[in-house]
Amino acid sequence: MEQINITLPDGSVRQYPKGSSGLDVALSISEGLARNVLAAKVNGQVWDATRPIEEDAQLQLLTWNDTEGKGAFWHSSAHLLAEALEALYPGVKFGIGPNIEQGFYYDVDLGEQTLGETDLATIEQKMAELAKQKSEYSRRAMSKAEAVQYFQEKNDEYKLELLEGLEDGTITFYQQGNFTDLCRGPHIPHTGFIKAIKLLNVAGAYWRGDEKRKQLTRIYGISFPKAGELQEYLKMIEEAKKRDHRKLGRELELFTFSEKVGMGLPLWLPKGTMLRERLEQFMRKAQRRAGYDQVVTPHIGNKELYVTSGHYEKYGADSFQSIKTPNEGEEFFLKPMNCPHHCEIYKAKPRSYKDLPVRLAEFGTVYRYEQSGELHGLTRVRGFTQDDAHIFCRPDQVKDEFKKVIDLVLYTFSALGFENYTAQISLRDPNNKQKYIGKDEQWERAQLDIIEAAQEKGLNTVQVEGEAAFYGPKLDFMVRDALNRSWQLGTIQVDYNLPERFQLEYAGADNQKHRPVMIHRAPFGSMERFVAVLIEHCGGNFPLWLSPDQVAVLPISENMPITPMKCCSCCRSTRSAAR
């Protein structure tokens, strides 16, 4: 029989009969390994462990310890979910059912039916029952015509739409038990691997992420090869819930919300205010050292201000509506940004190249009409305070200023114990340039300045196209909360646009007028979001210097109130003296 050479990750090369699968290789190594193999990486591509290998190849066997192994496991779990759904709800139509970072989901169209939490338990049971049957996941190549026919008969318009985007000859079906799905795979060998399943929640999700299209029911779940691991996972979720800033914020009396005041408008309680003011003090001090000047601007601005800035055109209709005065035609807006105000401060007097950079900082409270369904504790609100500043500088100073801001952000993060952040460079979408304002060459230069500054500061960054603000590229610092949701904190943004719109100028060494460049930046991002993430980060146990409760005076007995009272007032006066 013809032999092929299989190269294993340790570099050793073994010979196997042509058509051997990853699983066969595993079996030849040890039975234990074979029991744990979920998928196989063949020449860098993840395959089914059972798929025959026809020529010489690099092979890596994937188990639960590999991200890709987990991925296949969860993807297969999604198919198992679909099989259970089809058994319980005949006629159900399927959208997509991928694995995600933690688990899997399947988008389904249940017609008129809705699912409650109680239905999830029933589906879980069905899944467990099906898993026990150890049905093999079998792969089958299909012609496009056959595939279309299959889903036409099944009357599943979603799969038919997916098929439209696929080329004939690349289409594969996977079947386990009674369930067949359009799928590129790979999958685990059989359903018996899936020992523990938990369906976590149901949610609506638009078909293909388009809010104009039909909303499907998305069922989220997670599964494990061992029951114990599920228990651990559920325990971890419980622990994370204990750190939820909304719960701790209430318990520690940091902030509250009122239906009467309005949704998304936080009320800071005395203790929360103490915490927030200490953070502000920290930032003020750091910024003073870094050469910033503090300014204060009003909470509203004339409509003309935002027409000039471009925000009116872009967001006017989707924001809080204007404030009118008794005078005909006079309109003001709650400020959604501090930058237009700061531009006017810059313009208050003539500037020389010798004055630059001008760094104007403000804890500026802004109001944005966020969609109601988006509001979330302190992390997504309609009124919040940015630790904002705008740096007006010469084009040749941009990169250097950018690096100084990176220093400030990193100083802030390290002082507050944030180590697990990621930095993202957000670039414009090169295929959709009309979404942005400003000239091509300005964008090119700004993007390059950011990339170089980040590189020279040794930041680990990811670059994402299409994530830039409409006026310029940016560098965002993201932190994950207790529930593993990712939030943007600090941000640094280059802006070649507002200086143009506001006709900002400075006199150069050549005695000509020049256009300054603006850098927007906020190391915390917003006080609200930062406090939220900080609460979750330390589980409410703030560093002493930030804590609203730094000292507790406990009387020996309740009959001894005098001395403790003295202690309290002594602590209070010492503290205020220390400020």
Next chain:
RNA sequence: GCCGAGAUAGCUCAGUGGUAGAGCACUCCCUUGGUAAGGGAGAGGUCGGGGGUUCAAGUCCCCUUCUUGGCUCCA
């Protein structure tokens, strides 16, 4: 904004059509010189708001406000 799930005492929650409940917190009394948890008594709710069905609604139906899990959005 959309789909799902919710809203009962300050907090966490029980209460499936028949006199509104528990634990913790709170107030008062007793007890207590040692770190949030001793004993007793008490106060506290037009069951988010409005309408409907019913002899009778916290409970069933409709509307609305807010919260929540996602989706879409995020200057």
